Amino acid sequence: MGIIGWIILGLIAGAIAKAILPGRQGGGWIATLVLGVVGALIGGFIGGQLFNIGLENFFSIQTWLVAIAGSVLVLFIYGLVTRGSRR
Template sequence: MLSLGIIGWIIIGGLAGWIASKIMKTDAQQGLLLNIVLGIIGGFIGGWILSLFDVDVKGFGLILSFITCLIGACLLIWIVSMIRGRSRSHV
């Protein structure tokens, strides 16, 4: 997945982050930059999770890289929403 280069990471990350924010219904709260960051970090999270199951994302190309970023970004949005919800309930 690292072979995509920085431009590839930004494009795939931005698209995956944007779609993840649509799926998780947080798009109105986020801008383009946050969507890109979510997608890129989501790619690392998704890649790490898949590596635990001995799945080599690099060997499957662009489609699996995108799906990995998308799932990782959704997971990241869910984790952040759980932390935010928990911190607001204690105030």
């Protein structure tokens, strides 16, 4: 799957991650979607390395699960990091 596919997948995974992990993370929806793209890329890389999952197919359930898990993880870490900076 190409980089455009990962961007589209990441945008959707970021929206799903925001629905799974609601809260007041800083940055709003745009930051959440960008973090979703980052999370999908990181989740795809880690999933490929740890589980030897082939992530070439956009419509594969394992691709989506790994991308969503990566997005949730990145969004959770981002929420922890930015928690102290809010007033």
